[in-house]
Amino acid sequence: MERIDNTIKDAVINAINQLYNAEVPVNQVSIKKTRxxxxxxxxxxxxxxxxxxxKTPDLTAEELGNFLKDNLTEVVDFNVIKGFLNLTLSHxxxxxxxxxxxxxxxxxxxxxxxxxxxxxxxxxxxNTNKPLHLGHIRNNLLGWSVSKIIEATGNKAxxxxxxxxxxxxxxxxxxxxKYLSGGKKPEDENVKGDHFxxxxxxxxxxxxxxxxxxxxxxxxxxxxxxxxxxxxxxxxTMLKEWEQGNEGVxxxxxxxxxxVYKGFDQTYKKLGISxxxxxxxxxxxxRGKDVILKALKEGILxxxxxxxxxxxxxxxxxxxxxxxxxxxxxxxMTQDIGTAIIRxxxxxxxxxxxxxxxxxxxxxxxxxIVLDKMGYPWANNISHISYGMVxxxxxxxxxxxxxxxxxxxLIEEMIQTAKEKSEELGKLEGFSQEEKDEIFRKIAxxxxxxxxxxxxxxxxxxxxxEESIDFNGNTGPFIQYTYVRVxxxxxKAKEQDISEFNDFENIEKLEESEISLLNKFYDFEEVIAEAxxxxxxxxIANYVYDxxxxxxxxxxxxxxxxxxxxxxxxxxxxxxxxxGLIIKIALDLFGIEVPERM
RNA sequence: GGUCUCGUAGCUCAGUCGGAUAGAGCAACAGCCUUCUAAGCUGUGGGUCGAAGGUUCGAAUCCUUCCGGGAUCACCA
Numbered sequence: 001m002e003r004i005d006n007t008i009k010d011a012v013i014n015a016i017n018q019l020y021n022a023e024v025p026v027n028q029v030s031i032k033k034t035r036x037x038x039x040x041x042x043x044x045x046x047x048x049x050x051x052x053x054x055k056t057p058d059l060t061a062e063e064l065g066n067f068l069k070d071n072l073t074e075v076v077d078f079n080v081i082k083g084f085l086n087l088t089l090s091h092x093x094x095x096x097x098x099x100x101x102x103x104x105x106x107x108x109x110x111x112x113x114x115x116x117x118x119x120x121x122x123x124x125x126x127n128t129n130k131p132l133h134l135g136h137i138r139n140n141l142l143g144w145s146v147s148k149i150i151e152a153t154g155n156k157a158x159x160x161x162x163x164x165x166x167x168x169x170x171x172x173x174x175x176x177x178k179y180l181s182g183g184k185k186p187e188d189e190n191v192k193g194d195h196f197x198x199x200x201x202x203x204x205x206x207x208x209x210x211x212x213x214x215x216x217x218x219x220x221x222x223x224x225x226x227x228x229x230x231x232x233x234x235x236x237t238m239l240k241e242w243e244q245g246n247e248g249v250x251x252x253x254x255x256x257x258x259x260v261y262k263g264f265d266q267t268y269k270k271l272g273i274s275x276x277x278x279x280x281x282x283x284x285x286x287r288g289k290d291v292i293l294k295a296l297k298e299g300i301l302x303x304x305x306x307x308x309x310x311x312x313x314x315x316x317x318x319x320x321x322x323x324x325x326x327x328x329x330x331x332x333m334t335q336d337i338g339t340a341i342i343r344x345x346x347x348x349x350x351x352x353x354x355x356x357x358x359x360x361x362x363x364x365x366x367x368x369i370v371l372d373k374m375g376y377p378w379a380n381n382i383s384h385i386s387y388g389m390v391x392x393x394x395x396x397x398x399x400x401x402x403x404x405x406x407x408x409x410l411i412e413e414m415i416q417t418a419k420e421k422s423e424e425l426g427k428l429e430g431f432s433q434e435e436k437d438e439i440f441r442k443i444a445x446x447x448x449x450x451x452x453x454x455x456x457x458x459x460x461x462x463x464x465x466e467e468s469i470d471f472n473g474n475t476g477p478f479i480q481y482t483y484v485r486v487x488x489x490x491x492k493a494k495e496q497d498i499s500e501f502n503d504f505e506n507i508e509k510l511e512e513s514e515i516s517l518l519n520k521f522y523d524f525e526e527v528i529a530e531a532x533x534x535x536x537x538x539x540i541a542n543y544v545y546d547x548x549x550x551x552x553x554x555x556x557x558x559x560x561x562x563x564x565x566x567x568x569x570x571x572x573x574x575x576x577x578x579x580g581l582i583i584k585i586a587l588d589l590f591g592i593e594v595p596e597r598m
Numbered sequence: 599g600g601u602c603u604c605g606u607a608g609c610u611c612a613g614u615c616g617g618a619u620a621g622a623g624c625a626a627c628a629g630c631c632u633u634c635u636a637a638g639c640u641g642u643g644g645g646u647c648g649a650a651g652g653u654u655c656g657a658a659u660c661c662u663u664c665c666g667g668g669a670u671c672a673c674c675a
């Protein structure tokens with residue numbers, strides 16, 4: 001079935017041709033959803049046509065409206081307000097539309113066709129020296145959701161994680177553990193592995209600062225003190241030993257990373273996210289070094305007297321970018337070049353997307369150019385899904401000031417809040433503790449995920465931990481609640497032996513809130529397409545909130561089970577069921593689960 | 599300083615490929631549960647869309663300048 005707005009568009013072009021003997025370019029025809037305060041379903045803006053009609057806006061709209069009414073069976077009425085032509089579609093059209101989508105239980109989702117694109121999407125990308133925090137949560141939720149949306153638009157998403165498992169920061173934790181732990185393991189203290197290792201990272205910083213202070217006191221300059229502090233010197237030695245493959249260092253490194261991975265896995269599991277492949281920087285950085293040295297030989301890159309390898313991007317309006325240190329060791333950019341190449345060999349992607357914060361916009365600009373200059377034709381298919389920072393009411397999160405919102409703690413607090421709220425409402429009597437816990441979990445994560453994903457990804461957002469996250473209004477639980485309402489109604493219908501209700505017929509007239517709902521159903525396809533193009537889940541959040549609100553209005557205004565006209569009852573049950581289905585599908589694109597009761 | 603980005607109600611955010619009287623939620627206030635789950639619904643108040651110019655029939659939206667916040671310009675990641 002052709003989308004009706006396209007049908008109208010074609011008809012408008014035809015109308016201008018017939019009425020005014022003129023060809024309108026397609027992009028001049030703007031068909032929009034009619035705003036709520038006016039009558040109608042679709043609105044045609046007639047201002048662009050005045051140069052053809054040579055008449056007033058109102059008169060032009062009038063003539064156009066009459067033409068469309070006469071020539072399109074779907075259009076039964078129109079009104080003109082200040083040059084806006086509002087078209088009303090027949091109830092018959094809406095019923096036909098509904099019957100068509102109603103048979104499609106996965107309405108909104110596209111299946112893969114032959115032309116599908118493979119999109120590799122990197123997200124999460126943690127360092128292994130500290131646990132995940134709120135910023136990572138935004139990253140993880142975005143990566144997961146965008147992957148789901150890419151799949152929903154009929155393409156293939158390959159979810160990959162790049163773990164930054166090597167470098168000076170990990171050595172810091174290792175050194176602190178060596179000196180301070182007395183050989184203790186996470187199990188000994190009943191601490192999650194990532195938190196355990198993170199604590200030693202903090203401990204390192206504390207001791208390091210003390211050592212600097214002591215040196216400064218005895219007359220050393222601050223810069224010198226930073227360099228010469230005992231623990232820093234030892235850490236650098238440790239890094240060198242790691243690169244040389246020193247057995248003891250490698251063993252400790254592996255042990256501590258494994259603790260961290262165990263912790264990460266728990267957090268990922270709680271968040272409900274996963275990966276198709278995990279890359280480790282320790283396994284890709286050498287490849288980066290190789291290709292850089294090769295490119296240096298080919299004259300693509302330059303080298304300074306001290307041995308630094310760099311690329312001159314001043315012509316591109318950027319700077320000189322160093323790709324290898326003077327001592328030949330690898331940098332962040334070095335390994336990212338290596339990883340990108342390996343990733344292409346692994347998947348032959350049509351697009352390689354990186355979900356990384358906007359503080360790295362520059363990095364990805366450079367990465368693309370460097371790979372392009374090195375002659376990789378797929379460099380242009382690299383994209384950066386850049387998202388804004390999560391700020392606290394008083395500013396940025398700072399680990400040194402202890403204002404970092406820890407991911408695990410946040411999730412636990414959300415679950416606690418969901419529990420309190422739920423028990424206060426007392427709707428879950430008769431459920432086992434296990435069932436209740438499962439519902440609390442779904443609500444808590446629904447609240448958290450929706451709260452973060454409803455904000456436009458590229459914008460910075462503020463997170464207020466004191467107020468926590470609301471469960472009323474434009475929130476995940478509100479949408480879940482709407483779903484639950486529908487399920488409750490469907491259950492009651494079944495109890496009344498109404499099991500088949502998609503066969504409604506002989507309906508002459510639809511109520512306003514029914515048409516509004518159908519209009520929302522109509523929008524769903526476009527919304528998913530837009531979210532896919534923009535790589536932005538918030539488009540879907542706005543939509544599903546509107547849908548839920550629209551349904552609640554319908555629910556209050558019209559009887560469903562109590563409706564005596566059997567066909568109307570069936571129609572309304574079908575509308576309810578469809579609303580529930582769309583909510584479920586939309587929320588699933590966020591990784592939000594729906595409870596059956598709450 | 600160069601580059602990028604953001605600035606919409608007290609707060610958090612929609613709306614930004616130009617379209618009607620700029621919308622939601624929270625917070626405040628007033629109503630609605632003997633009737634399909636009140637985590638809901640209805641209503642009231644709240645705005646010089648950072649400022650000034652410009653383009654246009656029409657600007658929160660596009661252009662210029664300015665003001666204010668943030669990011670980035672590392673041999674950190």
